[in-house]
Amino acid sequence: MNCRACSDPGKMPVFYQKVYAITARIPRGKVASYGQIASLAGNPFAARAVGNAMKQAPEMLSLPCHRVVRQSGELTACRSFGGAGGQRKLLEAEGITFRENGYVDMKQHQWKTEG
DNA sequence: TCCTTGACTTGTC
DNA sequence: CGACAAGCCAAGG
Numbered sequence: 001m002n003c004r005a006c007s008d009p010g011k012m013p014v015f016y017q018k019v020y021a022i023t024a025r026i027p028r029g030k031v032a033s034y035g036q037i038a039s040l041a042g043n044p045f046a047a048r049a050v051g052n053a054m055k056q057a058p059e060m061l062s063l064p065c066h067r068v069v070r071q072s073g074e075l076t077a078c079r080s081f082g083g084a085g086g087q088r089k090l091l092e093a094e095g096i097t098f099r100e101n102g103y104v105d106m107k108q109h110q111w112k113t114e115g
Numbered sequence: 116t117c118c119t120t121g122a123c124t125t126g127t128c
Numbered sequence: 129c130g131a132c133a134a135g136c137c138a139a140g141g
Contacts, residue, residue: 015138034123038137045136047123052139055122068122076122101129119141128132 012056015041019053026067029095031104032111033071040113051076066090067111073103 012020018041026032034047041050054076057063066087069075075087088098096109 013139038123043137045124046138048121048136049123049138051122052120052137053122056139065122070122071124117141120139121137124134124136126132126134128130 013053015043015046015049016053016056018042019050020057020061020063023054023057023063023065023068024061026064026111028064029109030111031067031069031073031091031096031106031109033069033106035071036111036113037068067094069104069106071106073099073106075102075104 022037022040034050038046038050
């Protein structure tokens, strides 16, 4: 663990700062996919880079990374939220509903920037 | 500069 | 639905 941001977020790469800014823009009760964020960042195909940005996202920014899910609605590697299922509880607390398969209902909670 | 890594996405079997 | 492969991008060594 050597996140440069652990010392100063201003030292983070440009792309990362965008991802953080966008992720922070995710309204409560909504979820955004990596592709969504990547697109807002300027690269709709940089979903992987977005994931990396989230991974390095310093907790000091309190980024709602738990609102970031896959395009399919499946949660991320929530191993960072205090154990598998922790992310789901957080989202449920936000008012987000889940399908019986455990996926987020993107049709209802997918963050739409057009609105 | 090149290669590797990764919390992604889509298409095919 | 599950598993595999190909393609996209940025950061780090």
